[in-house]
Amino acid sequence: MDNELTVMVNPEGLKILARSYLHGVDLSPIDKAWELALSVHSDKKHFSGTPYLEHTLHVASTLASMHLDLDTVVAGLLHGVLKEGIGLKELREKFGESVAYIVDGSTRINNVQYNSKLDHQAENVRKMLLAIASDIRVLLVKLADRLQDMCLLDTVESEKQQEIARETKDLYAPLASRLGIDWMKRELEDLSFQYLNPDDYASLVGQLESSLEERQNYVEEVISIFHEKLAAARIRPTRIIGRPKHLYSIYRKLKAQKIPLERVYDKVAFRIIVNTVQECYEALGIIHSNWTPVPGRIKDFISVPKANNYQSMHTTVNGPRDHFIEIQIRTEKMDRIAQEGVAAHWAYKEGQSATENDARLFRNLKNLVKHLQEVEDPKEFLDSVHGELYSPEIYALTPGGEVKEFPMDSCPIDFAYGIHTEVGDQCAGAKVNGKLVPLKYKLQNGDIVEVVTSKNQRPRRGWLNLVKTNRAKSRIRSWLRREEREKALNLGREICDKALRQYQTTLKKMVKTGHVKHLLKDLHCNSLDDMLAKVGSGHITVQHLEKILQPPEIIDEKRARESLDTGVSAGKGQAVSVPGAAGSGAGIHIDGIDDMMVKISRCCNPVPGDNIMGFITNGRGVSVHKAECVNLLNTDPRRWIEVEWSGDQSSSHRVELQVSAENRKGIFAAVSSLISADDADILEISAHTTPTETADFHIVVQVHGLDHLHQLLQHLRQDKNVISARRV
Numbered sequence: 001m002d003n004e005l006t007v008m009v010n011p012e013g014l015k016i017l018a019r020s021y022l023h024g025v026d027l028s029p030i031d032k033a034w035e036l037a038l039s040v041h042s043d044k045k046h047f048s049g050t051p052y053l054e055h056t057l058h059v060a061s062t063l064a065s066m067h068l069d070l071d072t073v074v075a076g077l078l079h080g081v082l083k084e085g086i087g088l089k090e091l092r093e094k095f096g097e098s099v100a101y102i103v104d105g106s107t108r109i110n111n112v113q114y115n116s117k118l119d120h121q122a123e124n125v126r127k128m129l130l131a132i133a134s135d136i137r138v139l140l141v142k143l144a145d146r147l148q149d150m151c152l153l154d155t156v157e158s159e160k161q162q163e164i165a166r167e168t169k170d171l172y173a174p175l176a177s178r179l180g181i182d183w184m185k186r187e188l189e190d191l192s193f194q195y196l197n198p199d200d201y202a203s204l205v206g207q208l209e210s211s212l213e214e215r216q217n218y219v220e221e222v223i224s225i226f227h228e229k230l231a232a233a234r235i236r237p238t239r240i241i242g243r244p245k246h247l248y249s250i251y252r253k254l255k256a257q258k259i260p261l262e263r264v265y266d267k268v269a270f271r272i273i274v275n276t277v278q279e280c281y282e283a284l285g286i287i288h289s290n291w292t293p294v295p296g297r298i299k300d301f302i303s304v305p306k307a308n309n310y311q312s313m314h315t316t317v318n319g320p321r322d323h324f325i326e327i328q329i330r331t332e333k334m335d336r337i338a339q340e341g342v343a344a345h346w347a348y349k350e351g352q353s354a355t356e357n358d359a360r361l362f363r364n365l366k367n368l369v370k371h372l373q374e375v376e377d378p379k380e381f382l383d384s385v386h387g388e389l390y391s392p393e394i395y396a397l398t399p400g401g402e403v404k405e406f407p408m409d410s411c412p413i414d415f416a417y418g419i420h421t422e423v424g425d426q427c428a429g430a431k432v433n434g435k436l437v438p439l440k441y442k443l444q445n446g447d448i449v450e451v452v453t454s455k456n457q458r459p460r461r462g463w464l465n466l467v468k469t470n471r472a473k474s475r476i477r478s479w480l481r482r483e484e485r486e487k488a489l490n491l492g493r494e495i496c497d498k499a500l501r502q503y504q505t506t507l508k509k510m511v512k513t514g515h516v517k518h519l520l521k522d523l524h525c526n527s528l529d530d531m532l533a534k535v536g537s538g539h540i541t542v543q544h545l546e547k548i549l550q551p552p553e554i555i556d557e558k559r560a561r562e563s564l565d566t567g568v569s570a571g572k573g574q575a576v577s578v579p580g581a582a583g584s585g586a587g588i589h590i591d592g593i594d595d596m597m598v599k600i601s602r603c604c605n606p607v608p609g610d611n612i613m614g615f616i617t618n619g620r621g622v623s624v625h626k627a628e629c630v631n632l633l634n635t636d637p638r639r640w641i642e643v644e645w646s647g648d649q650s651s652s653h654r655v656e657l658q659v660s661a662e663n664r665k666g667i668f669a670a671v672s673s674l675i676s677a678d679d680a681d682i683l684e685i686s687a688h689t690t691p692t693e694t695a696d697f698h699i700v701v702q703v704h705g706l707d708h709l710h711q712l713l714q715h716l717r718q719d720k721n722v723i724s725a726r727r728v
Contacts, residue, residue: 010034011077014057017064018073025070029095030060033077036094040084048152055148056080062144066181066340071095072137075102079141082107098135105138106145139175143184146172150191165195180308183339189248197251204247204254215244219268222320226272226287233286238332239273245326269326273335277302280329284313287327291317294324299445302334304395304403310338396447410443410468416451417472424475428454440466458483485533492536495628499611535628539726588614588624588643597621598643600653604629607653609706614643652702654683655709656728659697662721663689671697674719678712694723 011034015027037056044052060076074095082088082103091100150168153161169192176185194201208215219242226240245268254260272283280302287293297316305311312330319325330338394406396415404418412432417424429452430437436452443449459479467473496507510516516528523540525531534540588598598614604626606612611627616639624643625632632640661667668687675682684700703709709727716725 011057011060014061014064014073014077017061018070021067022070027070029070029074029099030077032094033074036081036086037077040081040086044084046152047149048155050152052080058148059141059144062147063140066140066144068137068140071098072102072140075099075106075137075141076144078103079106079145101135102137102141105135106141136179139179143172143176143181143188147184147187147191150188153191153195161195165192168192169196178308180306180310180337181340182310186246186248190246193248193251200251201247204251208244208247208250215268218321218323219243219270222268222270222325225320226270229286229290230272230283233282235274235279235283235286237272237274237283239271241271241273242268243271245269269328271335272327272329273332274329275331277331280313280331283329284315287315287317287329291319293317297326299395301395302330304397304446306395306403306405312338394443395445396443396449399448399450404449406443407468411441411466412437412439412443412449412451413463414467414469414472415443415449416453417467417469417475419451421475423451423453424472425459425479426453426455426457428452428457439463484537488533488536489529490536491630491633492532492534494633495535496532499627588612588646599623601625601629601631602654603631605654605656607655607703607706607709608645609709612643612645614641615639616641652681652704655701655703657697657699657701657713657716657725658728659699659716659725660723661695661697661719662723663693663695664721667695667721670719670721671699671716674716675699675701675712678708678715680708680712698728 011030015030018025018027018030037053041052041056046052046055048055056077056079059079060073063076064073078091078095078099081091088100088104091103146168149164153164156164168188173185173188173192176188223240223242227237230237274280274283294316297314299314302311302313311334312328314326314328316324316326393408394410396404396406398404398419404415406414406418412430413424413427415430416427427439430439430441431450431452432441432443432447434448459476461476461480463476464473467476493507500506500510507516511528516531520526520528520531523531523534525534531540588600598621600606601615601623606624606626606629612624613627613629613632614622614624615632615635617623622641622643659671661671672682672685681702682699683702685697686699687695687697689695701712703712713725713727716722
């Protein structure tokens with residue numbers, strides 16, 4: 001870095017900014033941090049092409065403008081040094097444990113990248129949330145860093161712009177909102193909007209600029225009227241501000257309501273700043289006495305603050321010239337907290353302890369992280385992250401006065417899970433404002449909710465259609481999965497025991513001899529319970545288990561017998577092959593029975609190679625099922641009959657497949673081609689897309705047998721665009 005640039009880029013302005021609020025604090029760590037940054041970044045460039053030192057200075061200055069403590073400002077200067085070879089130990093020795101932790105945490109967050117691999121993406125976001133929960137200053141440094149990056153995003157290629165902008169909109173802007181830093185949330189959303197929807201952004205900017213003068217005149221007119229009406233009631237506001245809503249909020253309204261811009265009447269929001277809480281309510285009364293309020297748009301966040309400590313009165317009225325306008329009324333202190341959020345009364349400032357509101361905010365954030373850490377499925381985890389960072393629309397209270405936040409149309413079950421998982425699982429009813437309500441009741445702002453629990457109550461699948469919060473959905477799904485696993489475990493044990501009974505042995509004996517270990521290894525099962533659950537759920541067939549579950553001497557005997565077999569003759573008292581078309585029982589042997597009508601069951605569609613069992617129906621012959629078919633296992637065993645596949649297996653057999661693939665152009669044709677290439681006929685095929693940009697296919701094919709099916713599934717899974725393929 002040349003001397004001229006070194007002179008231009010220096011920390012003097014940063015120190016002036018820090019000195020304006022860090023009174024009596026030694027600022028020499030800023031100089032020391034600058035020297036270290038200079039030694040590692042002097043010839044480094046930011047992705048925008050500007051000196052990296054300039055970027056670090058902007059990040060630290062943003063943090064100082066938020067009046068954060070010295071450690072956070074210093075960490076802002078140093079947030080990139082660990083990637084340049086500086087060790088964590090050196091940071092601790094020079095700047096202390098706190099600075100080292102913040103720099104380390106923000107570096108780990110920098111390594112978080114969104115990509116198409118759900119497992120990798122989810123794990124990185126988990127690490128980031130854990131770092132944030134330990135010290136929120138980690139997130140503040142990252143937010144300042146991301147804001148600077150977004151301001152220079154026009155210097156990178158389009159694909160990278162989209163990736164960074166989407167990550168910013170989905171993750172960092174909501175996190176800024178969760179901390180109550182409104183100005184940063186608005187800027188991050190607008191900058192993301194610019195790159196994610198460039199045409200809509202340009203169109204909206206153009207339309208707003210064309211009406212700028214008219215809007216400014218209207219704002220001045222309304223502010224003058226407000227001053228006049230409030231002065232008549234002896235209320236002297238310290239400030240009245242009129243500002244256009246940020247672009248992304250207007251865009252969301254246009255999309256949600258499907259209306260043109262000229263029909264968005266509340267494009268301008270007004271803020272009335274008064275001296276006391278009493279004047280907030282008095283000012284609201286004056287506004288409502290002069291202009292008609294819009295029902296359902298009056299919200300009192302003063303008596304019931306948001307979880308991020310935000311306080312204000314909100315109302316929308318049919319204002320001057322019959323324009324709908326949104327008005328916020330608050331005190332100076334409330335306004336400062338509304339803009340700066342947690343930074344307005346920072347818990348880490350020297351000599352200060354956290355306020356109760358701050359402590360509650362930190363607890364909520366840690367509880368959020370704790371809840372998310374319990375979600376195992378990667379897709380469900382990422383859905384939960386986005387769901388937990390929603391902008392709440394409903395504020396309900398516990399009987400003790402604790403505020404709970406929910407999305408629109410949430411129900412008492414959401415409220416119950418918002419208290420505790422056990423309360424949600426045992427939610428049998430609810431009282432709202434002292435009256436019993438059904439569980440499908442939609443919560444309203446200000447409702448006081450008392451959850452009625454019962455030890456006999458359990459979550460039901462139908463609850464998933466009622467709840468709106470991801471927390472409730474994940475808890476209900478988790479309980480249902482545990483219940484289904486328990487059922488699968490019991491069924492799997494029953495299937496395995498039945499398969500072994502014919503060999504005069506038991507699963508317990510097989511475990512003792514160690515024979516099961518081979519099976520666990522071959523099928524990549526973690527434990528016996530894992531294997532039994534997969535058997536019970538149909539993910540592992542008895543056919544696959546047979547070689548390892550059977551005693552070795554039985555396997556050897558069977559192999560020897562099979563090697564001597566040259567075919568089976570038909571006739572009374574012998575195994576007979578019942579003729580018929582595909583799906584009608586062709587190629588099935590029934591020992592000792594002649595001329596019996598046989599039909600392949602459509603509920604499980606067995607194919608040659610599957611372990612099968614016959615069921616004697618009432619007047620319709622024998623229906624053939626897979627041996628582990630749930631429908632078969634629920635019938636009377638006395639009507640079961642031994643059947644097996646014949647040597648002639650040339651006919652085709654119907655099989656249902658479930659295929660999930662990346663939703664790209666031509667994927668339908670690609671999947672169809674893969675199946676046709678394996679000489680399998682497609683009988684039916686249907687597909688739909690999911691919110692995660694995947695395409696789910698339900699396909700009915702004809703195959704010649706189990707080997708043919710395994711070959712088809714293997715080739716499907718090997719395709720780079722296919723996520724999963726399985727037999728239904």
